[in-house]
Amino acid sequence: MARIISILVGLFFTVALLWSFGNGAYLAITEPAPATAEEEFHKHPKDVSFASDGPFGKFDRQQLQRGFQVYKEVCSACHSLRLVAFRDLQALGYSEPEVKAIAAGFQVPGIDPVTGEDALRPGMPTDYFPKPFANDVAARAANNNAIPPDLSLMTKARHDGSRYVYSLLTGYQAQPAELLKEFPDAKTPAGLHYNPYFANLNLAMAPPLSGEGQVSYEDGTKPTVDQMAKDIAAFLTWTAEPKLEKRKQTGWPVIGFLLFATVLGYMSYRTIWADKKKKKKV
Template sequence: MISKSMRAIVAALVIGATAPALAAGDAPKPPAQNWSFKGPFGTFDRAELQRGYQVYKEVCAACHSMKYVAFRNLRDIGFSEAEVKALAATFEVTDGPNDSGDMFQRPGLPQDKFPSPFPNEKAARASNGGAYPLDLSLIAKARGHGYDGDGADYLRALLTGYQDAPAGFALGEGLSYNAYFPGHQIAMPKPLNEDQVTYADGTKATVEQMAHDVSAFLTWAAEPKLEERKRMGFKVIIFLLVLTGLFFAAKKRIWAKLH
């Protein structure tokens, strides 16, 4: 059985693992963060993404898959080919059938997608109090509303939003109070604690730091082409500005001849 702290980080996001009354509009807007990828010229911070991957692997991956992300994609966040192979090999992947017709487990390879930690949905629900852990590949988009970085804002706020229930608040049995979760009652306990991971780069693993890093990583997972899209948009704008200038100059020249 997986410990609560290991399975809690994003299982808190699972619809259905919450209290019955969850009004969509009664949670405050998450505070906007200064993400490196915000704005028309924003880019991902590779060190931040690598720390976020570490939080995902050591905390989230116990329950949550990322079925649309392959290990080889980690090269895009700064890991070398050798590091990607080593990271992939730390996961067990189901493969087969073999010559005997049986499925078998093997170490992951760079071309493999992040595996589910459970063999099927029933096993996942049995280990998570009846809740089915969401795949995290697109969670930042699913929790966003189309604004730059708002999905990451929500994820970070949720992960840091656990606190004591205010006086007079009727908190259901076995539920935790979260300032940013709709209804404020969430079935999963506080997922992050100080120094829960030991960052490879020596960064202090505070709750806020881990929440920030993993939220950035999940944003990259949902929008891996974000930087490329912004570069293309900038080129298109430059092209349109030049084209507009040429049209304006041509118009002036034509009208000058007519007058």
């Protein structure tokens, strides 16, 4: 009797599950969910190219240095690079004395040798880039209750990351009239900023790149908003994948070896089994 009851209970739950699945599919087809402002007005990243793109792409060291300058003078006020050490900057073409000077320009957490208490000290090449805020509470208080994300892996954390960063930085604009006409309740709240390249269209970060001349490039490049956005996007591509060039350089010999090994294996197979196949036919 218990077995029959358990079978009936199992059948009941199976039928209920199939019915709910079928009913949900039917409702999704006959009564689709209304479109949202995010679905209608969210844009994919702009089509922009970088020197590191493609299977043979390489970093443009000068562009990376310009991008670092934008980070240091603009972005570092709110965003951290907790996975990048100052000594890593030598890969961008900076000399050891230059790296020491850059590190010394940052204050990092340390210990007072006299009192033993926590204190700030000038950075050293072995230190990592410090956080701009002491804690999350301070970060929220300074950024409209939003915590600025760490940028170390940003271009890997977002789809089409390099282009996403560039598009976001150059995508600030006024809300389109058609958006407010179609979705009256989607008006950007006070303190937020409309950007169609951001997932929910509104973000707490004000436009960080305000205009030409915000940064004075040491190589004489004209610092337009478009140029600064490309440079910082390229720099963040490097922070996320510092071994990108080496990976590509290693990949081609590996592919060549695998192709050679495949041909060699096939030829060996033909040589070893050729006589046996002939004997079978005989």
